[in-house]
Amino acid sequence: MADFSSLDRYLExxxxxxxxxxxxxxxxxxxxxxxxxxxxxxxAAIWVKNRFVQMGLECELIEGNGxxxxxxxxxxVPGAPTVLVYGHYDVQPCDPLDLWxxxxxxxxxxxxxxxxxxxxxxxxxxxTHVQSLAAWMATSQKLPLQVKFLIEGEEEKGSEVLGHxxxxxxxxxxCDVIVISDSSQYGPGQPAITYGLRGIAYFELRVxxxxxxxxxxxxxGAVTNPxxxxxxxxxxxxxxxxxxxxxxxxxSVKPLQESxxxxxxxxxxxxxxxxxxxxxxxxxxxxxxxxxxxxxxRPTFDVHGLMGGYQGEGGKTxxxxxxxxxxxxxxxxxxxxxxxxxxxxxxxxxxTPRGVTVEVIDLHGGCGVxxxxxxxxxxxxxxxxxxxxxxxxxxxxxxxxIPIVAEMVxxxxxxxxxxxxxxxxxxxxxxxxxxxxxxxxxxxxxxxRLWEYLAS
Amino acid sequence: MADFSSLDRYLExxxxxxxxxxxxxxxxxxxxxxxxxxxxxxxAAIWVKNRFVQMGLECELIEGNGxxxxxxxxxxVPGAPTVLVYGHYDVQPCDPLDLWxxxxxxxxxxxxxxxxxxxxxxxxxxxTHVQSLAAWMATSQKLPLQVKFLIEGEEEKGSEVLGHxxxxxxxxxxCDVIVISDSSQYGPGQPAITYGLRGIAYFELRVxxxxxxxxxxxxxGAVTNPxxxxxxxxxxxxxxxxxxxxxxxxxSVKPLQESxxxxxxxxxxxxxxxxxxxxxxxxxxxxxxxxxxxxxxRPTFDVHGLMGGYQGEGGKTxxxxxxxxxxxxxxxxxxxxxxxxxxxxxxxxxxTPRGVTVEVIDLHGGCGVxxxxxxxxxxxxxxxxxxxxxxxxxxxxxxxxIPIVAEMVxxxxxxxxxxxxxxxxxxxxxxxxxxxxxxxxxxxxxxxRLWEYLAS
Numbered sequence: 001m002a003d004f005s006s007l008d009r010y011l012e013x014x015x016x017x018x019x020x021x022x023x024x025x026x027x028x029x030x031x032x033x034x035x036x037x038x039x040x041x042x043x044a045a046i047w048v049k050n051r052f053v054q055m056g057l058e059c060e061l062i063e064g065n066g067x068x069x070x071x072x073x074x075x076x077v078p079g080a081p082t083v084l085v086y087g088h089y090d091v092q093p094c095d096p097l098d099l100w101x102x103x104x105x106x107x108x109x110x111x112x113x114x115x116x117x118x119x120x121x122x123x124x125x126x127x128t129h130v131q132s133l134a135a136w137m138a139t140s141q142k143l144p145l146q147v148k149f150l151i152e153g154e155e156e157k158g159s160e161v162l163g164h165x166x167x168x169x170x171x172x173x174x175c176d177v178i179v180i181s182d183s184s185q186y187g188p189g190q191p192a193i194t195y196g197l198r199g200i201a202y203f204e205l206r207v208x209x210x211x212x213x214x215x216x217x218x219x220x221g222a223v224t225n226p227x228x229x230x231x232x233x234x235x236x237x238x239x240x241x242x243x244x245x246x247x248x249x250x251x252s253v254k255p256l257q258e259s260x261x262x263x264x265x266x267x268x269x270x271x272x273x274x275x276x277x278x279x280x281x282x283x284x285x286x287x288x289x290x291x292x293x294x295x296x297x298r299p300t301f302d303v304h305g306l307m308g309g310y311q312g313e314g315g316k317t318x319x320x321x322x323x324x325x326x327x328x329x330x331x332x333x334x335x336x337x338x339x340x341x342x343x344x345x346x347x348x349x350x351x352t353p354r355g356v357t358v359e360v361i362d363l364h365g366g367c368g369v370x371x372x373x374x375x376x377x378x379x380x381x382x383x384x385x386x387x388x389x390x391x392x393x394x395x396x397x398x399x400x401x402i403p404i405v406a407e408m409v410x411x412x413x414x415x416x417x418x419x420x421x422x423x424x425x426x427x428x429x430x431x432x433x434x435x436x437x438x439x440x441x442x443x444x445x446x447x448x449r450l451w452e453y454l455a456s
Numbered sequence: 457m458a459d460f461s462s463l464d465r466y467l468e469x470x471x472x473x474x475x476x477x478x479x480x481x482x483x484x485x486x487x488x489x490x491x492x493x494x495x496x497x498x499x500a501a502i503w504v505k506n507r508f509v510q511m512g513l514e515c516e517l518i519e520g521n522g523x524x525x526x527x528x529x530x531x532x533v534p535g536a537p538t539v540l541v542y543g544h545y546d547v548q549p550c551d552p553l554d555l556w557x558x559x560x561x562x563x564x565x566x567x568x569x570x571x572x573x574x575x576x577x578x579x580x581x582x583x584t585h586v587q588s589l590a591a592w593m594a595t596s597q598k599l600p601l602q603v604k605f606l607i608e609g610e611e612e613k614g615s616e617v618l619g620h621x622x623x624x625x626x627x628x629x630x631c632d633v634i635v636i637s638d639s640s641q642y643g644p645g646q647p648a649i650t651y652g653l654r655g656i657a658y659f660e661l662r663v664x665x666x667x668x669x670x671x672x673x674x675x676x677g678a679v680t681n682p683x684x685x686x687x688x689x690x691x692x693x694x695x696x697x698x699x700x701x702x703x704x705x706x707x708s709v710k711p712l713q714e715s716x717x718x719x720x721x722x723x724x725x726x727x728x729x730x731x732x733x734x735x736x737x738x739x740x741x742x743x744x745x746x747x748x749x750x751x752x753x754r755p756t757f758d759v760h761g762l763m764g765g766y767q768g769e770g771g772k773t774x775x776x777x778x779x780x781x782x783x784x785x786x787x788x789x790x791x792x793x794x795x796x797x798x799x800x801x802x803x804x805x806x807x808t809p810r811g812v813t814v815e816v817i818d819l820h821g822g823c824g825v826x827x828x829x830x831x832x833x834x835x836x837x838x839x840x841x842x843x844x845x846x847x848x849x850x851x852x853x854x855x856x857x858i859p860i861v862a863e864m865v866x867x868x869x870x871x872x873x874x875x876x877x878x879x880x881x882x883x884x885x886x887x888x889x890x891x892x893x894x895x896x897x898x899x900x901x902x903x904x905r906l907w908e909y910l911a912s
Contacts, residue, residue, distance in 0.1 A: 033770035211735025213886040216758045217856025221750035227759035231687035279667025284811040294677035302672045303683035305765030314489035315819045355740040363771045400673025430669040
């Protein structure tokens with residue numbers, strides 16, 4: 001067994017420094033979806049790059065038609081594998097702002113958690129690997145393998161820059177395994193390694209009616225109301241049993257394997273407790289599947305936002321000229337976002353109510369991925385997590401999407417390890433996003449073991 | 457026949473003054489639905505009051521729990537009837553602001569129209585009666601009947617103050633006929649007298665799901681999406697034939713009279729031209745009725761605004777914690793808003809999807825009204841309009857609502873004359889609201905005849 005004593009001493013002595021650096025990065029308002037935050041985006045990229053420069057890695061900014069990507073690498077180690085750490089410095093938008101107890105870009109520690117937009121998704125989790133490698137570099141231990149980093153700035157809006165650049169980066173990113181910490185543990189005190197992610201196909205629907213808002217008294221009854229037409233269209237997309245109604249939508253969805261269903265049944269999970277945690281009266285979903293199966297391994301349809309007409313105080317009596325919705329489908333592996341886009345367009349063409357026109361805007365998409373739970377690096381990863389967190393991880397899937405993962409795996413022909421340090425209730429895309437501070441330190445410690453155990 | 461020569465001379469000489477006064481009033485941002493505009497609301501009330509004071513009427517502000525109402529009266533004329541002019545100085549909200557070619561409170565004249573929020577609804581139309589009475593007072597002609605004015609500041613949000621005050625104002629408002637100009641001519645060059653208005657029942661629906669926005673990847677599939685639940689609820693409220701699905705909704709709706717249907721069939725109306733005017737691909741609506749019947753004499757259901765979730769640039773992948781809609785039902789006479797509110801609550805209770813809760817907020821309501829086209833004042837009104845506009849008016853109904861009208865008619869036991877000077881395409885509740893300047897002057901002239909002809 002390797003001797004981690006000087007590394008552990010370094011980690012212990014640098015707890016405050018590691019926290020300060022996380023706070024610094026969290027203060028940068030790097031919202032990739034918001035065009036007014038372009039300068040904060042640059043600032044975040046440069047912050048990450050400087051961190052790599054500081055620890056002595058070869059480093060560069062990869063530029064594209066959008067936010068810069070930060071690339072860094074340690075020297076090649078002959079005979080040892082190469083690990084690519086993928087993460088992102090961009091964050092989700094913050095609204096509704098008024099629901100934040102403390103401002104999203106003024107990180108605040110309460111009850112052992114650090115509250116800020118991006119705390120868990122993904123600045124905090126991503127930094128664990130940066131800090132652990134810095135610790136290796138600082139304590140002058142010879143790295144047992146080559147570590148590459150690719151930290152991008154568009155994960156929250158579909159990784160377009162990286163997607164376009166990817167084919168040209170095949171040599172630079174060549175690796176044996178990708179490591180990503182951008183997901184959750186199974187629960188507090190129960191770490192996990194995630195072997196599957198869902199894909200996503202995200203759209204905006206816009207329903208257009210009269211050329212201007214109309215007085216609903218004078219005109220009500222004569223024209224199709226675009227808001228109501230939108231409601232009808234959305235409603236018809238999913239039946240009462242929770243089945244999505246796009247033609248052909250389930251054609252490439254493979255049945256769940258019995259072994260997976262059995263494995264998940266052994267996990268500690270209570271529908272009742274989960275409903276209580278989320279604050280809903282009851283859980284609902286596709287007939288014939290458990291809650292974990294619905295979240296991890298079945299496709300879904302969700303509406304993310306409704307727009308159109310009057311939203312102010314009191315009442316305004318108009319037939320709005322248009323109405324819109326942000327929607328997405330979560331996909332399972334083998335479902336292709338481009339095919340779903342076509343199925344949606346076909347559905348809309350067939351179901352558009354009379355008297356309105358509908359536009360489908362394709363915002364972004366990405367495939368899901370499932371990796372072999374018995375891959376060659378899994379043993380080392382499990383050991384690293386167990387040492388970092390003090391408990392053996394369980395094997396799970398995750399309902400979220402990291403659209404670029406499937407593309408990278410396909411291009412690079414490598415394995416992937418999804419090692420989430422977050423928690424389900426971190427509020428990754430919600431107000432009051434948080435990250436457990438102790439999990440930040442545990443993640444750094446697990447990562448510090450990872451380089452050693454993946455090499456052997 | 458009365459001699460109107462000195463009155464007409466006065467009107468001719470004061471065209472510019474009448475315009476200036478309209479511009480002044482239009483510059484006041486009296487949006488009753490917007491709590492931040494309270495001081496503009498007072499300013500508008502005082503402006504109207506000062507105008508009455510200036511012309512020598514007895515005048516007062518009637519205060520309640522909301523915007524002041526302006527009341528004025530000329531002396532009682534023994535043996536002659538009393539007319540009550542009802543109007544309002546408040547206006548609709550202005551959004552979407554970016555669709556206005558010129559700012560809503562900077563009135564601008566283009567192509568013979570005056571563009572401003574409130575131009576037609578109701579500042580411009582209401583002022584015609586103020587100006588015509590001022591002309592009578594200024595030319596020292598003895599008024600042939602008593603004229604009372606009640607100009608309120610809450611018509612656009614349901615006339616709550618007036619509604620509460622009404623029983624106590626029975627004596628003050630006592631009259632033989634109410635005159636209201638807050639509707640439209642049948643078309644350009646074709647004036648009309650309106651003998652029916654629809655009622656309204658206006659609500660906000662709020663659908664509550666999880667206690668906070670959830671990541672739609674991690675949680676999608678496990679909970680009911682509040683935006684989708686709202687869409688389903690709205691969709692189920694009206695079937696494909698345009699019939700409203702609240703239980704008992706049509707119970708008190710009387711069939712249209714054949715004589716009315718025949719009269720309206722004689723009106724010059726083209727579905728094709730109307731669709732083109734509104735910019736819709738085709739007209740739609742309740743099966744079995746013509747477009748005019750649907751707009752004037754059948755109840756309808758409309759959605760005025762959709763709210764909830766992410767509405768910004770790009771995509772955000774959340775299950776929103778809540779979603780909402782502003783909705784209303786237009787009612788025909790004999791339908792009671794309070795009954796409809798109960799029917800809606802029942803419907804919502806029965807149709808609320810599992811996993812969410814729904815709140816019904818009753819915003820405002822008012823009954824419709826239909827008056828006898830052969831009432832004792834109709835002859836004089838038709839003559840006045842013909843002289844003012846140079847063409848005999850047709851008799852029509854109107855789809856809009858002036859909720860307080862039915863209450864006043866019931867309380868005061870009087871007739872009502874709805875003499876609209878606006879046009880269908882004035883955009884009463886839309887961006888770029890306008891009023892034809894020449895119709896403003898024609899309205900003043902028609903009103904100047906009205907006092908004489910209603911007296912005889």
